[in-house]
Each structure stands twice: as C-alpha cells, then as structure tokens.
Amino acid sequence: MATCDVCGNSYANSFTVTQGALTRTFDSFECAIHAMAPRCAHCRCAVIGHGVEAGGTVYCCEHCARHSHKGE
Secondary structure (H helix, E strand, O other), rough: OEEOOOOOOOEEEOOEEEEEEEEEOOOOOOHHHHHOOOOOOOOOOOOOOOOOOOEEEEEHHHHHHHOOOOOO
16 A cells, blocks of 8 residues: 555555656545646646746746736
8 A cells, every 4th residue: 555645544545646746645636636747827727727827937827927917
C-alpha cells in the first residue's frame, strides 16, 4: 500500500501522477487536483478543465481572463 502525498492515507488503490520530473502518489483525484492543478491567476480556483491562457497566464475561464486584463 502506498501513502497519499496530500492526506497521508494508506490506500491499496493509490496511483501516481508524473508531471515533468515530479512524480507524486495520491489516494484520490481530489488530492491530485489539490496538489497539482494550476490555479486561476484571477480567482485562484483549481483549473481542472481546459482553462484559458492569455498572455502566458492561466485562467479558469474567459470571464476571469477578461477581468484581469481590463485597463491594459
């Protein structure tokens, strides 16, 4: 049994996620999202879908991207 890197739960059905050179172990998608999902530059929610990239910055949606770029 492996131990989740986020919550410390030992779980027989744990899994690993590799992102670049980093590999982490999780017991649920919830913990994987919490640890590895990018955060919206405007509202800070976890971007678990496609998201929007504007000017090299990641946002959760068009609304946040537009709101952040007002006045530029």
